[in-house]
Structures are given as structure tokens and as C-alpha cells.
Amino acid sequence: MTKLAIHGGEKVRSRPFPAYNTIGEEEEEAALRVLRSGKLSTYLGTWHDDFYGGTEVQALEREWESAFKVKHAISVNSATSGLYAAVGALGIEAGDEIIVSPYTMSASATAALIYGAIPIFADIEEEFYCLDIKDVEAKITPKTKAIIIVDIFGGVHDVEAFALLAKKHNLALIEDSAQAPGVKYKDNFIGTLCDIGIYSLNYHKHIHAGEGGMIVTNDDVLAQKLRLIRNHAEAVLGAKGYETREELHNMVGYNYRMTELEAAITREQLKKLPQLMQARQNNVTYLNEKLKQIPCLKMPRIRENSEHAFYIHPLQFDADIAQVHRNLFIDAVKKELPRTLLREESEVLLSYGYVKPLYLLPIYQERIAFGEYPFNLSDVDYTKVKCPVVEEMHFHTLITHEFMRPGMLKEDMDDVVAAFVKVWEHIDDLRD
Numbered sequence: 001m002t003k004l005a006i007h008g009g010e011k012v013r014s015r016p017f018p019a020y021n022t023i024g025e026e027e028e029e030a031a032l033r034v035l036r037s038g039k040l041s042t043y044l045g046t047w048h049d050d051f052y053g054g055t056e057v058q059a060l061e062r063e064w065e066s067a068f069k070v071k072h073a074i075s076v077n078s079a080t081s082g083l084y085a086a087v088g089a090l091g092i093e094a095g096d097e098i099i100v101s102p103y104t105m106s107a108s109a110t111a112a113l114i115y116g117a118i119p120i121f122a123d124i125e126e127e128f129y130c131l132d133i134k135d136v137e138a139k140i141t142p143k144t145k146a147i148i149i150v151d152i153f154g155g156v157h158d159v160e161a162f163a164l165l166a167k168k169h170n171l172a173l174i175e176d177s178a179q180a181p182g183v184k185y186k187d188n189f190i191g192t193l194c195d196i197g198i199y200s201l202n203y204h205k206h207i208h209a210g211e212g213g214m215i216v217t218n219d220d221v222l223a224q225k226l227r228l229i230r231n232h233a234e235a236v237l238g239a240k241g242y243e244t245r246e247e248l249h250n251m252v253g254y255n256y257r258m259t260e261l262e263a264a265i266t267r268e269q270l271k272k273l274p275q276l277m278q279a280r281q282n283n284v285t286y287l288n289e290k291l292k293q294i295p296c297l298k299m300p301r302i303r304e305n306s307e308h309a310f311y312i313h314p315l316q317f318d319a320d321i322a323q324v325h326r327n328l329f330i331d332a333v334k335k336e337l338p339r340t341l342l343r344e345e346s347e348v349l350l351s352y353g354y355v356k357p358l359y360l361l362p363i364y365q366e367r368i369a370f371g372e373y374p375f376n377l378s379d380v381d382y383t384k385v386k387c388p389v390v391e392e393m394h395f396h397t398l399i400t401h402e403f404m405r406p407g408m409l410k411e412d413m414d415d416v417v418a419a420f421v422k423v424w425e426h427i428d429d430l431r432d
């Protein structure tokens with residue numbers, strides 16, 4: 001009888017999984033082209049042609065606009081910067097409320113705090129992990145100004161319902177599509193479906209330039225404000241003749257500028273996006289087909305009329321069937337598997353849950369951001385926030401992994417499946 005690795009048996013596999021590396025000769029050439037030019041960035045923070053960036057930055061923006069069929073693409077140095085600029089461009093002010101998912105990267109919510117606004121956390125959908133529209137609607141108050149929707153794991157939010165809700169309550173919609181570049185809802189790309197959308201180009205994402213982000217919008221006025229915030233707005237407002245409150249509000253600029261080097265690399269990565277996406281989708285199809293035979297696991301559903309970018313492959317665990325807790329099951333599967341090369345060198349890319357629900361972070365629990373500000377403008381008590389679905393998913397049900405990334409071969413995924421199957425077949429051994 002074989003023994004589980006967690007009980008001292010042999011692992012299903014010890015040889016590391018292949019590296020996740022999407023950078024090739026094309027990116028190398030692009031980077032060299034910029035280095036040889038000596039112009040690593042040509043931005044000027046004064047009113048000048050170069051206020052909008054250098055040739056690579058501007059070429060990337062035009063190419064992104066055409067690839068995503070959107071009027072304006074604005075490059076920035078991270079998706080975090082993009083989220084911050086979006087909140088600023090929309091005119092959010094101190095004391096306003098922004099409804100946001102608690103199950104996302106922390107910057108989706110801090111974007112509110114930067115402008116003195118209060119993040120209000122709503123629950124998520126059990127099947128798709130995006131904001132639950134019913135709970136969002138229940139949390140709208142006269143102070144609510146915007147909703148930050150996250151296309152989490154690469155799945156699409158409830159597009160049409162949120163568009164209607166925003167219209168009904170006159171709210172702005174920001175779409176954090178950091179995890180979902182290049183997939184569609186009906187005929188439109190995710191990220192282009194709201195007032196402002198944001199993508200990430202950090203090392204972990206579908207395509208990357210080390211660091212970087214892209215903002216998209218179809219609104220000319222918002223686009224101009226985003227470009228101003230990106231590059232020291234206050235320094236050029238006079239030269240542009242801006243002087244009314246409406247024109248000056250939130251036009252305190254930052255330096256969110258992308259370098260020519262990152263732009264040149266991203267231009268090459270953008271060309272590879274369709275094939276990188278297809279590889280993730282094919283790998284997920286392959287894994288779903290095999291893993292669904294394990295009775296305590298449930299494969300993800302994809303929302304109607306939507307594609308899925310599979311930044312993460314989310315599974316759900318049924319403890320009633322397994323008769324052990326999810327965490328024990330996952331601990332056992334992890335022990336059967338090797339680390340992955342290059343990225344997260346020492347880690348098995350499998351975990352229980354995703355990030356801790358954001359309202360449980362100390363800054364919210366203790367209501368300390370910039371000292372007491374901005375929480376002193378609100379009586380929200382995050383120790384009383386209850387989002388039952390997010391807590392159930394995080395603490396008991398959801399399993400996330402990244403074994404579907406490009407570079408994983410069928411034989412690699414077969415080992416992943418073998419580890420799950422082995423633990424399922426020995427599930428009795430985990431019970432005592």
C-alpha cells in the first residue's frame with residue numbers, strides 16, 4: 001500500500017515544474033533598442049510635447065487602444081497607480097464612499113483611502129467570486145460615489161447588471177481588470193466595460209514588463225485627467241488655462257510614468273497575449289476534465305457570454321463529501337508536489353483560499369490609515385463587517401492554484417492530477 005507524502009511516503013513528483021517565463025528574444029531586442037538609444041524615458045513634467053511620454057510609451061498606447069478596441073489607453077508604472085489615478089480622475093473626495101470587493105489585491109481598496117474616501121466592502125458571488133450585486137445595492141448610501149469592480153481570477157463581473165445599477169444610482173464604475181487582460185464579454189474586452197479600466201503588467205500577470213500598468217477609458221475628459229495625474233498635473237494646469245474648481249479638483253499630480261524600456265517590452269508582450277491566453281485556457285480545460293472526477297472537487301463555471309483569463313484556476317472543496325477539512329487536504333496534496341522554477345522558487349503554487357478578506361486587515365480593523373484619517377469622516381466599523389460568502393470561501397471552501405500557467409506541459413499537469421487523485425484515494429488516512 002502506498003503512503004501519502006505527508007505521512008512519510010514518496011512524493012508523486014520531486015522534479016521541479018518548468019519555469020514561467022514569457023520573456024524571449026523579441027523583448028530582449030526591444031530592450032536593447034531602447035538602451036542603445038540612450039533615451040530610457042523622455043517624459044517632461046512641464047507643458048511640452050514630451051508631457052505625454054516618449055516614442056515607445058506613445059506607440060504602446062496606440063497599439064493597446066487598437067488591440068482592446070478602446071478610445072484611450074494610458075500607460076502608468078503599475079496597476080496600483082492606475083487605480084489611484086482613476087479614483088482621482090473621477091473627482092472622488094474625502095468622506096465619499098466607494099464600494100469594493102474584499103476579495104482582491106489590497107490596492108483595489110486603498111485607491112479609495114488615498115483620496116480620503118471610505119472603502120465599503122460588499123460580499124462576493126459564490127460561483128464567480130466577483131462583487132455580489134445584491135449586497136452592493138444594499139450598501140449604497142447617499143455618500144456612495146463609485147464601485148470598484150474586480151474581474152477576479154480573470155473571470156468577468158456581472159456586466160449588464162452593474163451597468164444598470166450604476167446608471168440608476170448615478171455611480172462611477174472602475175474596473176480592476178489586472179487579472180483579466182484580453183478576454184471578452186460578448187464583443188467587448190474586459191476592462192473597457194466601465195468608466196475606467198485598469199490592467200497590470202507586473203511580473204506575475206499574463207504579460208509583464210517587470211512593473212507597469214495600463215488604464216483604459218472611452219471618455220475624453222477622464223482620459224485627459226488621468227494623463228495629468230500621471231505627470232505632475234499641478235505644474236501644467238496654468239499653461240492649459242485650467243482655473244475653475246471643476247478643472248483643478250484632484251489635479252495634484254504624481255509621477256506614475258512608465259519608462260521607455262518597460263513600454264518597449266510591453267509592446268512585444270502584447271503581441272504574445274492571445275497565445276499566452278489560449279495556453280492558459282487549454283490547460284484549464286485539460287485539468288478540469290481530469291480533476292472533475294474527484295468527488296470532493298468542483299470545477300469553476302464561466303459566466304454566460306464571457307471568456308475567462310484564468311490568472312488563477314479556482315476550485316471548490318466539498319468537506320461533506322471528503323469528511324476532512326480543506327486545509328488538511330491541500331496540505332497533503334502540496335506535499336506530493338514539487339516547487340516551480342524561476343518564479344516563487346521555493347513554493348508549491350497551490351493554496352487554500354486567496355488573500356485574507358481585506359476588511360480583516362489591521363488598517364481597517366483599527367481604523368488607522370493616515371493617522372485616523374479618513375476613517376474619522378465615517379462611522380463605519382470594520383469589526384462588524386460580515387461577508388459570509390467571502391469568509392466561507394476563504395476559510396473553508398476555495399482552493400486556488402497556478403498549475404495552468406503557460407509552460408506547463410501535459411505530463412506536468414498529469415502529475416498535478418495524480419497528486420490530487422492520490423490524496424483522494426487515501427482520504428481515510430487523513431481522518432485519524
Ligand SMILES: *Cc1c(COP(=O)(O)O)cnc(C)c1O
Pocket residue numbers: 077078079080081104105107108150176178179199200201202212213
Ligand atoms: C496585481 C493586481 C493589482 C496591482 O497590480 P500592480 O501592477 O502590481 O500595481 C491590482 N489589482 C489586482 C486584482 C491585481 O491582481
